[in-house]
Structure formats: structure tokens, C-alpha cells
Amino acid sequence: MAMQRSSGRPSAPRRTVLAGARVARSAGVADRGRITIEGGRITDIRSRDVDANGPLPDSRDTEVVDLPGHLIVPGFVDMHLHGGGGGSFSSADAEECLRVIDTHRRHGTTSMAASTVTGTLDDLARQAAVLAELVQQGELAGIHFEGPFISPGRCGAHQPDLLRDPDPTAVRKLIDAAHGTARMMTVAPELPGGLESVRMLSDAGIVAAVGHTDASYDATREAIAAGATVATHLFNAMPGLGHRAPGPIAALLEDERITVELINDGTHLHPAILQMAFRDAGAERVAFITDAMGAAGMNDGMYPLGPMQVEVKDGVARISEGPTAGSIAGSTLTLDRAFKRAVTVDDLTVDQAVQALSANPARLLGIDDRVGSLAVGKDADLVVLDAGYDLVGVMRQGAWLVRPEGI
Structure with a gap:
């Protein structure tokens, strides 16, 4: 997956859900995790199989990004x-x-x-x-x-x-x-x-x-x-x-x-x-x-x-x-x-x-209360990497700076 650069400071939707990727958390890397982002912050992280967490939100003000085969790490x-x-x-x-x-x-x-x-x-x-x-x-x-x-x-x-x-x-x-x-x-x-x-x-x-x-x-x-x-x-x-x-x-x-x-x-x-x-x-x-x-x-x-x-x-x-x-x-x-x-x-x-x-x-x-790890309540600052560990996406405070191609 190639990366597609965005221009300026794009506005974020009310809610973004990143699903299906490996997620690097302080407790270790979780397979098929799900991260929910609202208001520029992480509001929910689930580490089990997505199917076991219920259906993905179906809402006009929710952006669902499916990222199988990718790794999400903190910014x-x-x-x-x-x-x-x-x-x-x-x-x-x-x-x-x-x-x-x-x-x-x-x-x-x-x-x-x-x-x-x-x-x-x-x-x-x-x-x-x-x-x-x-x-x-x-x-x-x-x-x-x-x-x-x-x-x-x-x-x-x-x-x-x-x-x-x-x-x-x-x-x-x-x-x-x-x-x-x-x-x-x-x-x-x-x-x-x-x-x-x-x-x-x-x-x-x-x-x-x-x-x-x-x-x-x-x-x-x-x-x-x-x-x-x-x-x-x-x-x-x-x-x-x-x-x-x-x-x-x-x-x-x-x-x-x-x-x-x-x-x-x-x-x-x-x-x-x-x-x-x-x-x-x-x-x-x-x-x-x-x-x-x-x-x-x-x-x-x-x-x-x-x-x-x-x-x-x-x-x-x-x-x-x-x-x-x-x-x-x-x-x-x-x-x-x-x-x-x-x-x-x-x-x-x-x-x-x-x-x-x-x-x-x-x-x-002295900013680890806001950034440095993927945790509920922290800023939605994260990096999306492909299977070869090449960068394909960057999000800062819930807005894409580099948007994974195709989403």
C-alpha cells in the first residue's frame, strides 16, 4: 500500500474507527485490534478479534478504516x-x-x-x-x-x-x-x-x-x-x-x-x-x-x-x-x-x-500524559506501517497528515 500525502490540516470526522490492524500497546502487540477516535483523542481500544467485539459502527459521521496486514504504533x-x-x-x-x-x-x-x-x-x-x-x-x-x-x-x-x-x-x-x-x-x-x-x-x-x-x-x-x-x-x-x-x-x-x-x-x-x-x-x-x-x-x-x-x-x-x-x-x-x-x-x-x-x-x-503510547484518553497520534514496516499513514490529534491510499 503506497502513501498518499494530504495537504494542509484536514478536518477529522466526528468519529474514526481503525480496524483489523495489529496494534502496539504497552502490554504488547495485539492482533486484529480496533481503535476508536473522537475529538482528536482515543476513546476506545479493543485488542481481541474484531468479530468478537461486535459489528463496526454504521454511521454517516463515522469513518471506518480497515487495515488488515498493517501495524499501528504511537506517533x-x-x-x-x-x-x-x-x-x-x-x-x-x-x-x-x-x-x-x-x-x-x-x-x-x-x-x-x-x-x-x-x-x-x-x-x-x-x-x-x-x-x-x-x-x-x-x-x-x-x-x-x-x-x-x-x-x-x-x-x-x-x-x-x-x-x-x-x-x-x-x-x-x-x-x-x-x-x-x-x-x-x-x-x-x-x-x-x-x-x-x-x-x-x-x-x-x-x-x-x-x-x-x-x-x-x-x-x-x-x-x-x-x-x-x-x-x-x-x-x-x-x-x-x-x-x-x-x-x-x-x-x-x-x-x-x-x-x-x-x-x-x-x-x-x-x-x-x-x-x-x-x-x-x-x-x-x-x-x-x-x-x-x-x-x-x-x-x-x-x-x-x-x-x-x-x-x-x-x-x-x-x-x-x-x-x-x-x-x-x-x-x-x-x-x-x-x-x-x-x-x-x-x-x-x-x-x-x-x-x-x-x-x-x-x-x-514531560508530555507522556498526552502522547507516546496508544491509550484511552491520549491524543490520537499514530503511525500506520505496512507489512514491510514502511510508513503508509500518519494521524495527529485525530486528523490524517498522511492518509493510507484507498481510504
Whole structure:
């Protein structure tokens, strides 16, 4: 079944019933389930054979969608995302930001945080003001500041001359610029002011993430004790595991308080490393992210990433010039591809993939009361996949954004 893209924001019927598909619920995947949606929310889920649940509603204001051979999963939630569709959240342009949002929604990411790229504090504050309005309008789930408080030795695609130590006064300036919508900030805790900033973020109810760091094992443990709860794209932009100097990876994997971000695009991580992270952390402590830049959903070419230029070749984004030329610059990943790869290449179960792509990031962003799982009372945010795990439908708040062909 191919997918047919809808335009704009279609209105939903009074009631929609999705029938006959496998349904991924917290208790496991149920065959031939039925989901009823009214007013943009899930009002009923039945997990047994449809025939045993009585006849389907026959009403002019009910849309019945028969989906045998398909899988319905919760809408994906991305807590680390910079751009897509040729646009960037760092643009400080609301229309461009909406293009990013629309691109990823049509690939199944129905909720997302907007990630910034290192810039001057004034530039980041201007970006935060625009993004905060989109959060308040319900378009975004919050703001993630990635940089400038990161290690020059692990800056990756961040411009080195704009990096700075995490002085709590500077950290507070960005928090204030977000007007209550900051959800996460990445900090290298070994830098001067790092631990104090982690404590400040934790006390403010903002996720403190350890990343782009040269922290030792012991320094990382101190950061966790100070309140850090996330590892920014674990394994990437940090020292590798060492048998005498285990570094941050060991500390982040072993601590039950930490959720680890993983970029599952086949470029950032070898499948064996991803599987090791799942074994060590457990599915309840993994969040798949895209770390996507403007080329997500687009063709190869040149794209901006904050103040830097990125060349995308064969779907891999790299900095094209300057002292960090050749460094991987985020990804061109979308979460529908991450889901398919998880279950077809990485040998993860559907339940594990749903935890990593929906439930866990929703919990960390503080929106799991509305999204992240298929449950009565939650928003009708869901993704329909065919037998090969390719996306054929996306629904957000009860309205189709990508409508399965033929319905």
C-alpha cells in the first residue's frame, strides 16, 4: 500500500474507527485490534478479534478504516532535531520552522523538540523567542539547547570559536529567553561551571544532558549525581570506551538514572554497538533521535547548519569547510526509517522500538500524559506501517497528515 500525502490540516470526522490492524500497546502487540477516535483523542481500544467485539459502527459521521496486514504504533517523538525539508530551527524564521515540523510529521514524528546549534548568546536568544511561540501554539514540545556549552575538543559540527564555558549566568540567559519552554540543554560537565549549571538545570526542571564532552568516568558520575539524566547521542562526540579509562560512556550506560540517545541511521553507530547499548541500558532507557539537519527529507547538496555549511553526499552530512571540515554534521534521518531499521536490521522487537521512538522521549519531554503510547484518553497520534514496516499513514490529534491510499 503506497502513501498518499494530504495537504494542509484536514478536518477529522466526528468519529474514526481503525480496524483489523495489529496494534502496539504497552502490554504488547495485539492482533486484529480496533481503535476508536473522537475529538482528536482515543476513546476506545479493543485488542481481541474484531468479530468478537461486535459489528463496526454504521454511521454517516463515522469513518471506518480497515487495515488488515498493517501495524499501528504511537506517533514518534523526537527530542533532538535540528531541521528538515531544507529548513532549520536555527533560522529564527517561523515559517521555515513550520516547514521543518511538517516534514518530520509526515515521516511519523508527531511530537518533537527543536534543537539549536551553537551560536552567540544573542543569536540563540532570538531563536528561542521564535521557537517559544511555536511551543506555546502547540507545534513543538519544547526547546533543546545543544551548545554553546560543550567541549572544543568534541565540538563536532558546532563552530569552535563560538563555544564557551557553561557559566551559570549565560545558562540562565538562555533559559529565560525560552520563556518557560526550555526542555533540555547539553553541557560538557568537565568545563568550568559545568556541574553548577547541571544543578541549576535540574533544579529548574530542565533536562541536563551530558554530551560533546571529554569528561572522565568520575567527572561524568559527578554530573549524574548533580542531576544529569540524558546522554546526548551516546558514543558520538565523546571519548570511546577504554579498559583503563572507561570515560563517559561506561558511566552513562551503567547508571539507571540516565536515558541514552542513539542515532540509528547506520552511519553514526554500528549495529553491534546499538545492540550493546540496549543490552546494558535496557529498552526503558533508550531514546532514538534523528539529530537531523536541513537535508532530512531532501536530496544531496549543500545545506546550512547554524552558521556552518554542510555537504550531503549519499545521504551523509559532513561539514564542508573550516577547522572541523569532514566531521559528521547531524543526520538526514527520519524516525520512520529508524523504526524500520530497528526491527529489520537491529533485531529489536516492535515493543522495544516503540519504547525508544515514542514512550521514552515522551516521558523525558514531560508530555507522556498526552502522547507516546496508544491509550484511552491520549491524543490520537499514530503511525500506520505496512507489512514491510514502511510508513503508509500518519494521524495527529485525530486528523490524517498522511492518509493510507484507498481510504
